[in-house]
Amino acid sequence: MHPFGRFPELSLKDLARVAAVRALLDAGIGVKDVQAAYSANAMAGMLQGQEMVRGQTVLREIGIDRIPVVNVENACASGSSALAQAVLTVRAGAADVVLAVGFEKMYVSDLAVTLDALESAADLDVVRGLGIQFTAIYAMRLRRLIAEGALTMDDIVDVAVKSHANGALNPYAQHRKEVTAGQVRDARRIADPLTLLMCSSICDGAAAAVVARRGALESRGPTVRVAASRGASGFTARPEGESSLSTMCAEGAYEQAGLGPSDIDLAEVHDAMAPAELLYAEQLGFCAPGEVSSFFRAGSTRIDGSLPMNTSGGLSSRGHPVGATGLAQIAELVWQLRGEAGARQVERPRIALAQNSGGWLEGESAAANVHILERLEPWDWNRP
Amino acid sequence: MHPFGRFPELSLKDLARVAAVRALLDAGIGVKDVQAAYSANAMAGMLQGQEMVRGQTVLREIGIDRIPVVNVENACASGSSALAQAVLTVRAGAADVVLAVGFEKMYVSDLAVTLDALESAADLDVVRGLGIQFTAIYAMRLRRLIAEGALTMDDIVDVAVKSHANGALNPYAQHRKEVTAGQVRDARRIADPLTLLMCSSICDGAAAAVVARRGALESRGPTVRVAASRGASGFTARPEGESSLSTMCAEGAYEQAGLGPSDIDLAEVHDAMAPAELLYAEQLGFCAPGEVSSFFRAGSTRIDGSLPMNTSGGLSSRGHPVGATGLAQIAELVWQLRGEAGARQVERPRIALAQNSGGWLEGESAAANVHILERLEPWDWNRP
Numbered sequence: 001m002h003p004f005g006r007f008p009e010l011s012l013k014d015l016a017r018v019a020a021v022r023a024l025l026d027a028g029i030g031v032k033d034v035q036a037a038y039s040a041n042a043m044a045g046m047l048q049g050q051e052m053v054r055g056q057t058v059l060r061e062i063g064i065d066r067i068p069v070v071n072v073e074n075a076c077a078s079g080s081s082a083l084a085q086a087v088l089t090v091r092a093g094a095a096d097v098v099l100a101v102g103f104e105k106m107y108v109s110d111l112a113v114t115l116d117a118l119e120s121a122a123d124l125d126v127v128r129g130l131g132i133q134f135t136a137i138y139a140m141r142l143r144r145l146i147a148e149g150a151l152t153m154d155d156i157v158d159v160a161v162k163s164h165a166n167g168a169l170n171p172y173a174q175h176r177k178e179v180t181a182g183q184v185r186d187a188r189r190i191a192d193p194l195t196l197l198m199c200s201s202i203c204d205g206a207a208a209a210v211v212a213r214r215g216a217l218e219s220r221g222p223t224v225r226v227a228a229s230r231g232a233s234g235f236t237a238r239p240e241g242e243s244s245l246s247t248m249c250a251e252g253a254y255e256q257a258g259l260g261p262s263d264i265d266l267a268e269v270h271d272a273m274a275p276a277e278l279l280y281a282e283q284l285g286f287c288a289p290g291e292v293s294s295f296f297r298a299g300s301t302r303i304d305g306s307l308p309m310n311t312s313g314g315l316s317s318r319g320h321p322v323g324a325t326g327l328a329q330i331a332e333l334v335w336q337l338r339g340e341a342g343a344r345q346v347e348r349p350r351i352a353l354a355q356n357s358g359g360w361l362e363g364e365s366a367a368a369n370v371h372i373l374e375r376l377e378p379w380d381w382n383r384p
Numbered sequence: 385m386h387p388f389g390r391f392p393e394l395s396l397k398d399l400a401r402v403a404a405v406r407a408l409l410d411a412g413i414g415v416k417d418v419q420a421a422y423s424a425n426a427m428a429g430m431l432q433g434q435e436m437v438r439g440q441t442v443l444r445e446i447g448i449d450r451i452p453v454v455n456v457e458n459a460c461a462s463g464s465s466a467l468a469q470a471v472l473t474v475r476a477g478a479a480d481v482v483l484a485v486g487f488e489k490m491y492v493s494d495l496a497v498t499l500d501a502l503e504s505a506a507d508l509d510v511v512r513g514l515g516i517q518f519t520a521i522y523a524m525r526l527r528r529l530i531a532e533g534a535l536t537m538d539d540i541v542d543v544a545v546k547s548h549a550n551g552a553l554n555p556y557a558q559h560r561k562e563v564t565a566g567q568v569r570d571a572r573r574i575a576d577p578l579t580l581l582m583c584s585s586i587c588d589g590a591a592a593a594v595v596a597r598r599g600a601l602e603s604r605g606p607t608v609r610v611a612a613s614r615g616a617s618g619f620t621a622r623p624e625g626e627s628s629l630s631t632m633c634a635e636g637a638y639e640q641a642g643l644g645p646s647d648i649d650l651a652e653v654h655d656a657m658a659p660a661e662l663l664y665a666e667q668l669g670f671c672a673p674g675e676v677s678s679f680f681r682a683g684s685t686r687i688d689g690s691l692p693m694n695t696s697g698g699l700s701s702r703g704h705p706v707g708a709t710g711l712a713q714i715a716e717l718v719w720q721l722r723g724e725a726g727a728r729q730v731e732r733p734r735i736a737l738a739q740n741s742g743g744w745l746e747g748e749s750a751a752a753n754v755h756i757l758e759r760l761e762p763w764d765w766n767r768p
Contacts, residue, residue: 013509037617042436045429050504052426052459052706053743053750056617057507060745066632069617069751070465073455075436081454085469092476120434123441125397233421233440233453248450322436359437361444366437367453 004319076358079326167313174319388703460742463710551697558703
């Protein structure tokens with residue numbers, strides 16, 4: 001990863017290059033070992049004027065040449081979509097070693113342009129007519145849950161406190177300061193009940209991952225396997241009783257991995273607004289329907305809990321540079337599975353889940369991906 | 385396909401929807417049969433303000449829901465890159481039936497924005513410093529070949545005449561009028577030696593293809609198999625003697641298909657400027673090095689020649705709505721292989737090659753793809 005934050009002195013390419021090179025170094029390979037590459041970016045067309053060949057402009061500079069490079073874009077799920085394509089490419093036997101790199105530079109001289117670009121994560125014909133945007137959509141979902149008694153205002157405040165506490169432990173995070181419940185509650189109201197300290201911010205950053213056929217690379221410590229990769233786009237609001245898009249992806253991923261929610265040791269989920277973590281805990285099957293409040297209140301999702309969520313700080317504290325987020329989730333989970341997560345290390349995790357979603361089209365995400373990662377070696381094999 | 389041309393009354397989504405639905409009808413399937421989809425578009429972020437979820441906004445409107453949809457962007461090679469991802473997806477066993485749809489609407493109220501967006505097919509940090517653009521790059525290559533005696537001015541004029549003659553036979557083409565050599569030669573000079581009638585134009589349009597695992601769909605006439613799919617991105621100008629990116633892709637594709645250039649019965653190549661067809665004839669191995677002029681002069685590339693090229697009219701006459709072009713090449717070849725190409729039908733072709741390239745980075749294409757298609761049934765099986 002390149003750290004997430006505000007980097008006026010660095011170009012979009014600078015950020016991406018750092019993440020890509022670090023991923024290669026981490027894998028112990030050189031650029032000549034990479035056989036295909038996917039780039040994830042969601043906004044450079046509108047923000048930097050660089051459409052069409054975004055990934056190539058980055059990868060050229062690190063010396064990648066004459067391999068297939070494909071630019072992938074799927075709103076806030078761009079990073080995980082690039083990862084999914086990398087996994088497909090290895091699975092199809094088309095390449096043994098594939099690089100996926102996600103990057104975004106949202107701080108530009110005119111932030112109104114950034115807001116316009118963010119709006120295009122929905123169908124413009126729809127949102128411009130409705131006059132609606134993302135924060136409002138999250139807020140309405142939360143208000144309904146509060147009205148139904150499924151969540152309390154304390155829950156959605158405290159989940160933001162937890163997010164910032166984790167972010168404070170993550171050197172790659174945009175927001176690295178603990179906050180109190182009072183500070184969260186009293187922060188500027190963005191869309192009732194959301195306050196500023198619950199929301200992800202405009203952010204620069206990059207993240208990358210190397211996906212390889214098993215056995216193609218020399219082992220450099222614990223091996224992390226992609227046990228499942230499931231994606232979907234959903235356009236219409238679900239009738240009552242029908243599962244959400246992320247639930248559908250998770251169910252597909254559990255089936256693919258031969259696992260269930262109770263096997264998951266930690267998860268990174270798409271908390272573009274911190275309280276969304278609570279929605280996803282239920283949608284991913286981590287707690288029974290209607291019991292997310294008690295699940296959270298029991299401390300389950302803390303770093304020392306039974307199912308730590310967003311140990312990185314999540315989107316709301318680690319930051320959410322759109323094209324990079326899905327791969328930053330993967331970086332966090334790989335570090336955790338290897339025991340390299342420092343002060344935020346979960347105790348000996350073996351199975352991790354990443355849920356990344358993006359865009360909005362009439363009540364559902366425009367894209368969602370769930371990946372399940374598995375540490376293959378037992379913990380005492382590498383670090384007694 | 386949706387016809388290529390200028391359609392002020394139609395939105396980008398209108399164009400794409402027509403192509404997608406026609407591909408489904410052609411395959412004899414409904415939206416519920418599609419298990420994954422790829423969208424190819426290169427400019428909508430800058431031209432329509434619709435970044436991030438371009439494909440979803442289209443596919444939602446035809447009723448596609450809850451399948452993986454991924455937006456792919458690779459400059460002028462976006463369409464073939466989407467096709468390549470569709471092929472990978474089937475090959476990986478992740479889906480049996482995949483839709484790829486490419487679309488572009490380049491006519492907008494301010495055509496200066498279209499030119500800016502086209503510029504972003506190269507690394508802006510490079511082209512803005514050099515003050516160079518695509519037409520000039522093609523012109524310099526051609527001037528060198530003329531200076532070396534490999535091509536004559538007559539060759540590059542007459543290949544444009546052939547392109548327009550083919551376009552005149554294609555109801556989907558943007559330019560459907562025959563032109564004379566004198567008209568080509570005397571047309572407005574764009575970048576010496578290129579004149580207006582040699583160049584592809586600003587264009588709206590869409591094209592789509594359905595890729596399926598063999599046996600997954602009921603046969604509705606001759607089956608066309610994807611015999612090879614090879615792509616690459618190349619960033620650095622080649623040293624003398626080293627093959628071009630399209631040559632490299634073609635060699636890979638020939639190997640994958642177990643075929644050679646002499647097996648190819650017809651080809652669609654990326655003639656963004658009509659004379660580029662001559663460059664590609666040599667790069668794809670259709671004629672010996674240095675012999676492209678005599679190959680062309682012998683009429684080999686005409687519809688009734690030994691290796692018809694760009695029977696559709698190619699980019700320069702069929703039109704080049706950037707994201708759609710790679711899939712329009714596939715549509716033409718599939719029609720030809722099935723015997724459905726009407727007045728421009730080649731006599732009983734069995735093997736066809738599509739070469740699509742895009743972008744420019746310091747002397748090479750930012751992306752290129754070569755696909756080889758094969759008609760499986762003998763010709764007399766279906767149409768005696």
